[in-house]
Amino acid sequence: MTDDLRIVELDADDPAAVDAAYLIGNEAIAADLPDLPPVCRYEHDVRVRLPMPGADRHTFLAYRGAEPVGMVHADLPVYDNLDKAILDVLVLKQHRRQGVGRALYRHAVDFGLARGRTSVLGFSVITDRDGGPIGSSAPFAAALGQENKLLDVRRRLDLSTADDAELERLLAESWPKAAGYSTVQWGNRPPEELIEDLAQLDSSFLDETPNGDLDYEPEKVDADRLRRLSEVRMRYGSRRYETGIIHDATGRLVAWTAMRVARTIDWHAWQLITLVHPEHRGHRLGMIVKVVNLRTLRAQEPAVRMIDTFNAEVNAHMIAINEAMGFRAVDRWANWQASVA
Numbered sequence: 001m002t003d004d005l006r007i008v009e010l011d012a013d014d015p016a017a018v019d020a021a022y023l024i025g026n027e028a029i030a031a032d033l034p035d036l037p038p039v040c041r042y043e044h045d046v047r048v049r050l051p052m053p054g055a056d057r058h059t060f061l062a063y064r065g066a067e068p069v070g071m072v073h074a075d076l077p078v079y080d081n082l083d084k085a086i087l088d089v090l091v092l093k094q095h096r097r098q099g100v101g102r103a104l105y106r107h108a109v110d111f112g113l114a115r116g117r118t119s120v121l122g123f124s125v126i127t128d129r130d131g132g133p134i135g136s137s138a139p140f141a142a143a144l145g146q147e148n149k150l151l152d153v154r155r156r157l158d159l160s161t162a163d164d165a166e167l168e169r170l171l172a173e174s175w176p177k178a179a180g181y182s183t184v185q186w187g188n189r190p191p192e193e194l195i196e197d198l199a200q201l202d203s204s205f206l207d208e209t210p211n212g213d214l215d216y217e218p219e220k221v222d223a224d225r226l227r228r229l230s231e232v233r234m235r236y237g238s239r240r241y242e243t244g245i246i247h248d249a250t251g252r253l254v255a256w257t258a259m260r261v262a263r264t265i266d267w268h269a270w271q272l273i274t275l276v277h278p279e280h281r282g283h284r285l286g287m288i289v290k291v292v293n294l295r296t297l298r299a300q301e302p303a304v305r306m307i308d309t310f311n312a313e314v315n316a317h318m319i320a321i322n323e324a325m326g327f328r329a330v331d332r333w334a335n336w337q338a339s340v341a
Helices: 015-032 041-047 100-113 137-143 164-178 192-203 223-236 285-300 316-325
Strands: 005-009 055-064 067-077 084-091 119-128 147-158 181-186 239-247 252-261 268-276 306-312 328-339
Touching (some): 015 084, 041 223, 119 137, 147 316, 192 252, 239 285, 268 285
Parallel strands (some): 268 306
Antiparallel strands (some): 005 055, 067 084, 119 328, 147 328, 181 239, 252 268
């Protein structure tokens, strides 16, 4: 059923191809996850020309005649994990179960193999919070020989029902345990005086969070890499809200969290990374940094109604903080991996 399928790499100078990638990205995701926000069109258009530093991105579109029916993003890490390719296969709902996804996957795998990528990874929703299946990614991944190496859970905070009094109580209860610490905040560009500490915290992410059975080495983030990331994120037009905690005695940044609002989608935010240095745990810094950051986002982004975040299902400590803040489980996601050597 794929004899008439044509797969070509996205040409950033072809407006029709850029439109097709945007359409597929939105419609394929909306078919399974209608509660998620659409892709920001402004970011999409910038990103086809300016991918995130750290990954060599290639996007391949599948056509039947002149009709776009699916695509795959192939991200090849360039600093570490040089044997890996991260694939995201998206097929329009009406064209599923016709071999399009398998053809795109095979095309991307062969592309990666030619560049020494012998392990592929992916991320997709598999069930609702109660275990009911969502979409077709689980049987698709199984048919390709992929295994779920780590289960993540998406949780959502609905700000229309957030318990403000409880959030203030959590903060008031936490601060007495954090004597000798203070907060610092920034937006899209990290303060230069903190960037070395920030890079060290960022580099520790995979060491400090559950990684299940994933074969993925921790990323080595330095200050220059963080600067490049910040500049590209600014070009995407998103607004970041970041809060850190300083250990007053040493002046070092020891905790950090971030949230992100896309340029063209004002009702939704993503809760991103949260890290606390191991030597400074036990002082409620995780709770403080997240509640303070949430308070700032709400003051600056009054239109935001929903905030989504992901945690490994076994990350009991961070889940406890999120649940206390009012985040509730929505669905479960698999981190797929397979050897293709």
